[in-house]
Amino acid sequence: MIHAPGPMKLARLLRLRRHLAGLGLVVTAALASACNGCRTTTTPQAAASVEAEAPTVRLYVISNLAGALEPCGCTEDQLGGIDKLAAFVKGERKKAPASLLVAAGPTLFMNPQLDEVQATQDKWKAEAIATSLRDLGLLAWTPGANDWAAGAAELASLVEASGARLLAANLQGETAGATATALREVGGVKVGVVGVTLPLVAGAPPSGVQVEDAAAAFRRGIEELEAQGAQILVGAVAMPRGEALRIAELVPKLHVLVVGKPSEAGDANDEPAMPMLVGNTLVVQTSNHLQTVGIVDFHVKNGVFEFADASNVAKLDQLASLDKRIAELSTRIATWEREGKVSPADLEARKADLTKLKAERDQLASPPQPPSGSYLRFRLEEVRKKHG
Numbered sequence: 001m002i003h004a005p006g007p008m009k010l011a012r013l014l015r016l017r018r019h020l021a022g023l024g025l026v027v028t029a030a031l032a033s034a035c036n037g038c039r040t041t042t043t044p045q046a047a048a049s050v051e052a053e054a055p056t057v058r059l060y061v062i063s064n065l066a067g068a069l070e071p072c073g074c075t076e077d078q079l080g081g082i083d084k085l086a087a088f089v090k091g092e093r094k095k096a097p098a099s100l101l102v103a104a105g106p107t108l109f110m111n112p113q114l115d116e117v118q119a120t121q122d123k124w125k126a127e128a129i130a131t132s133l134r135d136l137g138l139l140a141w142t143p144g145a146n147d148w149a150a151g152a153a154e155l156a157s158l159v160e161a162s163g164a165r166l167l168a169a170n171l172q173g174e175t176a177g178a179t180a181t182a183l184r185e186v187g188g189v190k191v192g193v194v195g196v197t198l199p200l201v202a203g204a205p206p207s208g209v210q211v212e213d214a215a216a217a218f219r220r221g222i223e224e225l226e227a228q229g230a231q232i233l234v235g236a237v238a239m240p241r242g243e244a245l246r247i248a249e250l251v252p253k254l255h256v257l258v259v260g261k262p263s264e265a266g267d268a269n270d271e272p273a274m275p276m277l278v279g280n281t282l283v284v285q286t287s288n289h290l291q292t293v294g295i296v297d298f299h300v301k302n303g304v305f306e307f308a309d310a311s312n313v314a315k316l317d318q319l320a321s322l323d324k325r326i327a328e329l330s331t332r333i334a335t336w337e338r339e340g341k342v343s344p345a346d347l348e349a350r351k352a353d354l355t356k357l358k359a360e361r362d363q364l365a366s367p368p369q370p371p372s373g374s375y376l377r378f379r380l381e382e383v384r385k386k387h388g
Contacts, residue, residue, distance in 0.1 A: 053370075055297035055377075057187045057232060058096035059256065060089065060136075061284055062103040066146060066264040067110035068289035069125050077385045079269075079291035082132050087388030088293070088381065089136055096297065098187025101137050104195070104236040105260020105288075106144030108158055112201045112263050114149050123150055126158055134163040140182035142167045142195030142236040145263035148206035152176045167195025167236060170217035174208030180221040183228050189300065192230025194221030196247070197238040198262045214239065215250055222251055231305045232298060238262050241273065241285065248278035255307060255376070256296055259285040274320065275313050275378055280306070282313065282378060290383055297377045299370065310375040315364055322361040329354050 071078035108126040143166060147155055152174035159166045159176055169180035182193045196214040205211050218235065225233060235257040237244045244259045259273070272287040286292045298307060333350055336342040
């Protein structure tokens, strides 16, 4: 159970506030941190960039932040922390001056219902998250059921504090002013986002909310953005992954689909889902509680908005398989060397196998040269202490 902060906790939170303020963020002082578990996530990575050319537009993406302002600090260098994300984004501004942020899934609260004992504290945290996301350049987010935890009126207030659009094209009723789409021009490019959500807990939506057909609403949103001249089309959905992939199949014009959960509960951490291509649509889903942030760099050439993949996303499954085989064989070799029960000839043969696997992995992971036309690159960045 988390109680109101005592003197030592408050001092640490005040330091966090000063640090965020130094990065251009404003945060309520009397916050309490969420303990989001020990962070040891291994993230699948697309190949690193082979050139230093600034992207025309950079898109930062977050899935299922779920009320995680900072990690609990119970181990060294845990993943997470909105201050660390802010430091990372600030450090990247020279490399990617034209950028924006899109989120999907539960964002403001850790659970779909507030605990009576810590409800006030959780609302303070949500307020801090909202104002921090404003300064991080949040364009829009598609909510999960958790975002209604304090009621539609409180959600509407937090949306205003975030400066972002709440996207839920398929909802009616107490939607906290949600709209279907958001459009922003950045780097001379019009970026449009459409969002749909299935914010269900035990099959039921938040009180006063009616859920309509998500796919039909999504298509209408795309038509609306095209009518407004959107050049890069982004989807943000809060729904089971299988249904999200169906959306990508139904709307081939989409450039990126950001996937979040319909709801989240507790402080357990998820592994990030493997990025994938559905046709020409890049589907991304980061790990929850701000352990990772996804980065999509769009390089527009000659005014063409059809993007080739220049980040080996299609090969990530093969890379993950090779990584697993390398790790398993490395462990066996270390055990054999320690126990001394395997003949030297067999041991050398297995070491040779390991060398071949590593070479195969290095060759597969080598980043391709940038295409001659427009292209995009994706990578998943761990949010760590090293960022500041």
